[in-house]
Amino acid sequence: MQNKVQQIKSSLENHVKSSKHCDLWFYEEHILVVEKLALDLCELYPKANRDAVILSVWFHDIGRAHGHDVGHDLYGSNYAKKTLTENGFGKDFVNLIVESCKTHSCDENGKPNSLEGKILATADALSHYHNGFYLRILYSWSRKSKNDYHQLKTKLFKKMKRDLNDKILFDEVREKIIPMYEAWQKIVGEIKL
Ligand SMILES: [Fe+2]
Numbered sequence: 170m171q172n173k174v175q176q177i178k179s180s181l182e183n184h185v186k187s188s189k190h191c192d193l194w195f196y197e198e199h200i201l202v203v204e205k206l207a208l209d210l211c212e213l214y215p216k217a218n219r220d221a222v223i224l225s226v227w228f229h230d231i232g233r234a235h236g237h238d239v240g241h242d243l244y245g246s247n248y249a250k251k252t253l254t255e256n257g258f259g260k261d262f263v264n265l266i267v268e269s270c271k272t273h274s275c276d277e278n279g280k281p282n283s284l285e286g287k288i289l290a291t292a293d294a295l296s297h298y299h300n301g302f303y304l305r306i307l308y309s310w311s312r313k314s315k316n317d318y319h320q321l322k323t324k325l326f327k328k329m330k331r332d333l334n335d336k337i338l339f340d341e342v343r344e345k346i347i348p349m350y351e352a353w354q355k356i357v358g359e360i361k362l
């Protein structure tokens with residue numbers, strides 16, 4: 170199974186690296202960071218199925234690499250189901266990844282119930298505390314939107330709050346990140362675009 174997991178991961182890695190829908194940032198500063206953070210969480214919660222967590226990381230945003238930004242949660246979940254079933258993985262294992270991908274945004278698709286799904290959603294949110302993500306997103310919104318920067322900052326504060334309270338699903342992890350959250354709030358609060 171280990172070999173098959175690695176093969177599927179490599180194939181998805183190639184999809185992401187060669188995608189014309191996302192830049193290198195998405196691969197280097199999102200997916201690789203989420204994977205590292207998710208594996209750190211596996212150390213903290215050793216009952217998690219590590220292979221399921223790794224595959225969840227690689228499938229969760231594959232929709233973005235395939236040009237399906239909107240609805241990418243369900244896209245990734247369906248794509249994982251098809252790919253893993255075709256590769257002979259067992260139903261319970263496949264369902265862990267399907268559920269993790271579907272719920273990783275903790276929005277209208279629901280929140281994860283499995284440990285592996287909680288690890289993915291948490292790692293996805295924690296990745297936003299790395300590589301200046303919040304500045305990047307503010308800059309990108311300001312280029313696309315007609316809203317003034319007060320409105321964009323309000324939108325960003327909402328996103329930061331959602332990451333902290335709705336996506337970090339382990340109390341002890343949330344506690345630890347609060348100083349970073351407060352620091353980012355201060356930085357964003359002081360920016361004038
Ligand atoms: Fe996502």
Ligand SMILES: [Fe+2]
Nearest residue numbers: 203229230293
């Ligand atoms: Fe993600």
